[in-house]
Amino acid sequence: MASKRLIKELDMFNREPSSAVVELATVSDEDLFHLRAVLKGPDETAYEGGLFILSISIPSNYPSSPPEIYFQTPCCHPNVNFKTGEICLDLLKTSWTPAYGVVSTLEAVQQLLSAGGEPDSPLNIDLAKLLRAGDLVGAEGLVRLYTRLYAMGR
Amino acid sequence: MASQHQQAHHFNPQWYFYQPPGQVYHDPVYAPVDYRVQQVAPQQQTPTHQHQAFVTAAGFTALRPQQQRLPVRTRQQTRHARATMASEGQQHAGPSEDEMAEMQKLSNEYEPEVKGPLVGQRQSTNNLTTEYASADPVYQAKTTNLPQKYSHYRTVRGDGSCGWRAIAFGYFETLINLGDGNKFLEEEARLRSLMNTCTAAGYDPSLLEDFAEETYTLLRKVANGMQDGTAENALHETFNDDYVQNFIITHIRTLTAAWMKTHSQDYIPWVVGGSSIDQYCEQSVTPVSSELEHLSLNALKDVLLSPAGITLEVLYLDRSHGKEVNMHRFSPVNHGGYDIGYIRLLYRPLVMNDSFLSRSADISNRGHYDILYMPSDLPPVPVPAAVPxxxxxxxxxxxxxxxxxxxxxxxxxxxxxxxxxxxxxxxxxxxxxxxxxxxxxxxxxxxxxxxxxxxxxxxxxxxxxxxxxxxxxxxxxxxxxxxxxxxxxxxxxxxxxxxxxxxAPQSTGPFRPSTWQLEADMSQHTPLQTAIFRK
Structure with missing residues (x-):
């Protein structure tokens, strides 16, 4: 059932591409449960122009459990772990509903980037400190730097 | 308290734009617990800022500016976190970051063991009386009187979805007891038409299809089973197939959420904590193991039961005074008295006390729903062969x-x-x-x-x-x-x-134009009838 649903989702993505997700495909042809996605940095934010690679692993009881999504391209965001790529998004944890798909979840991740995040419960402490101190210019500069450094120019 | 942190740090895009006006969450039940938490707080204030570690570290709440906010969803997590604190809190002389993270991880992954079939067989309510024989006198009296009116009950597994499952099961069972094959077709058509509501509420119909299809399949399967008397078995089997029943529950959860979103004016007054309907649905309706609450119960009734002409009765077995369980009826009054049957649920609220908390067993349940039957709800007993x-x-x-x-x-x-x-x-x-x-x-x-x-x-x-x-x-x-x-x-x-x-051939009951054509109009007149909400 999980694979049937995944095939359907991938099929739908190929027919109607999302504005947020540039690419979504399985890592290898044999394994349907590991996907690779390329997420577009949202326009008019410090992430603009960046292309972020994410790895997605689908649990066997999908869609009853959420997919696990990690940034592979380092992403500077208060709610993303810079080293491991872990994302702190309630949709990926407690708020998951089977009515969401992989693509809509990725879109929510993009929304997380454009919304700026929640610096009070950070995974990226350095950035959160800047934000909490109110240094928005500094924070934006940092984000731009890392986006340019890692997510651009490939 | 700690879970406020947990709640807030899972970022939700919609909350980002929303600053609630400092809502205080009033619930006397939790007050003493809160007090205790704050007492422990100072010793746990460590300067570490590691992700996740703070869910158990209640002291972190002191750093948070918005500590007044506690949405409904987090209550069960609160209990979870508190239970963890109750057992772990005193040992925190100065655990390292890693230890804290490890403990948090364990606590997050802890799931109470749930036993029993997803939906049990119908059994005599005398068993309930026996179960409570050594409980306190109020429960004793109430369960002793229960079998006089309600002859049978059916257990539903308490895994967080029990309320949803009980109502879904009762819905199919009521249709079976009605015994009209046309009603199944009618219901399928009605549920299919509700897909438009889901689309209007922003759900992707092509993903919902899979879930809805299971519901339609079961409707058809049960309708076919009516011919040879296997309907009840088919229903029972299907609801014990974890995968399928999950899909059906997801379907009705999504229907409920879609209904609430498209009729938000009916429900917004009852949302606690100043959240919006969208937030409420994301926290308390659609997540996989979110429990059926009073508000979602009302919405589920409005979307699934009332248009079908099914009356819902919830019987509260709690510590309140009286010798009988308190009954609350949600009748489809706005549907022209069109009435095809009853779903009766036995609700047993969670008992909050310290020993319970420290045991931390079964904490995912704020209360539990089982299905009750009056003798009149039972399918006619086939004339047994061994008659004189x-x-x-x-x-x-x-x-x-x-x-x-x-x-x-x-x-x-x-x-x-x-x-x-x-x-x-x-x-x-x-x-x-x-x-x-x-x-x-x-x-x-x-x-x-x-x-x-x-x-x-x-x-x-x-x-x-x-x-x-x-x-x-x-x-x-x-x-x-x-x-x-x-x-x-x-x-x-x-x-x-x-x-x-x-x-003219119709479904049973007095003639009425259509069950579902009236919906749009009906919803505006549907008052939420619970006395509970008036408090």
């Missing part, structure tokens, strides 16, 4: 094969309506003076207007032989005392029309 001989003769008609048509017994008493060949009676060429309409005897034998039984497709024949109608009218009118006055003073042709309707 002389009685067996009397029960003979039950074994006639045409009984499967679902015709009520009294139909046999009408000349020309024998079970053996109902069609000939309708098709008879000398229709106008056939026994059925010509004789006044049957009218006296059934003193009430015939309640429109599901006669298999008589309509074409009736239209083919319109001649009979004028002759029939005079005989058909039952004694005037039982007729609405307007009908009596009608001119003959009008009366004909009404007599047509009386015999």
């Amino acid at each position: 001989t002389y009685l067996q003769y009397a029960s003979q008609p039950y074994h006639e094969p045409v009984y499967d048509l679902g015709l009520p017994d009294f139909m046999t008493t009408i000349p020309g309506m024998s079970y053996a060949n109902p069609h000939q009676a309708w098709v008879g060429s000398s229709y106008a003076d056939s026994d059925f309409f010509g004789s006044s005897a049957p009218v006296q034998q059934c003193p009430q207007p015939i309640p429109a039984p599901a006669v298999p497709a008589p309509q074409p024949q009736m239209q083919a032989a319109p001649v009979y109608v004028p002759a029939a009218t005079a005989h058909l009118v039952p004694p005037p005392t039982q007729m609405p006055e307007e009908l009596v003073i009608r001119t003959v042709p009008q009366a004909n029309v009404s007599s047509h309707q009386g015999f």
Whole structure:
């Protein structure tokens, strides 16, 4: 059932591409449960122009459990772990509903980037400190730097 | 308190733009617990800022500016976190970051063991009395009185979805007990039309299809099972198939959320904590193991049960005064009294006390729903084979094969309506003076207007032989005392029309245009009726 649903989702993505997700495909042809996605940095934010690679692993009881999504391209965001790529998004944890798909979840991740995040419960402490101190210019500069450094120019 | 942190740090895009006006969450039940948490807080204030570590570290709340906010969803997490604190809090002399993270991880992954089948077999409520025999006197009294009214109950696994599962199961069961094959088609069509509501609420219909399809499949399966009496087994089996029942529950959760989102003005006054309907749905309706709360219960009733004509009764078995369980009825009053049956749930609220917290067992449940039955809700017991001989003769008609048509017994008493060949009676060429309409005897034998039984497709024949109608009218009118006055003073042709309707094939119940066409209008008049919400 999980694979049937995944095939359907991938099929739908190929027919109607999302504005947020540039690419979504399985890592290898044999394994349907590991996907690779390329997420577009949202326009008019410090992430603009960046292309972020994410790895997605689908649990066997999908869609009853959420997919696990990690940034592979380092992403500077208060709610993303810079080293491991872990994302702190309630949709990926407690708020998951089977009515969401992989693509809509990725879109929510993009929304997380454009919304700026929640610096009070950070995974990226350095950035959160800047934000909490109110240094928005500094924070934006940092984000731009890392986006340019890692997510651009490939 | 700690869970506020947990809640907030899972970022939700919609909350980002939303700053609630400092809502205080009032619940006396939690007050003493909160107090205790704050007492422990100072010793846990460590300067570490590691992700996740703070869910157990209550002291972190001191750093948070928005600590007043506690949305509904987090209550169960709160309990979870508190339970963790109750057991771990005292040991935190100065655990390292890693230890804290490890403990948090364990705590997050902890799932109370849930036992029992997803939906159990129907059993006698005397078992409940036995279960509570050593409980406190209030429970004893209430459970002792329970079997007098409610003869049976059915357990539902308490995994967080019990309320949803109980209602979904009860919905199908009520349709089975109604015994009308057309109703299943009607319901399928209605549920399919609700997909538009889901689209309007922003759900992707192509993903929802998979879930909805399981519901439709079950409706069809059960409808087919009605023929050979396997419907109940099919239903029970399906609801014990974890995968399928999950899909069905997801379907009704999404329907409920979609309904709330598209009728938000009806529900927003009851959302606690200043959240929006969208937030409420994301926290308390659609997540996989979010429990059925009073508000979602109302919405589920409005979208699934009321339009189908099903009344929901919730019986609260709690510590309140009295010798009987408190019943709250959610009847489909706004549906013209159209009423096909009952779903009765036994609700047992979570007992909050310290020993419970420290045991931290079963904490994912804020309360638990099981299904209750009155004797009248039970499907008719088939006449057992071991009846004394002389009685067996009397029960003979039950074994006639045409009984499967679902015709009520009294139909046999009408000349020309024998079970053996109902069609000939309708098709008879000398229709106008056939026994059925010509004789006044049957009218006296059934003193009430015939309640429109599901006669298999008589309509074409009736239209083919319109001649009979004028002759029939005079005989058909039952004694005037039982007729609405307007009908009596009608001119003959009008009366004909009404007599047509009386015999038209419909689902049971008085004639009404459509169950679901009225929805849009209905919803505006649907008050939320719980006394609970008025508090």
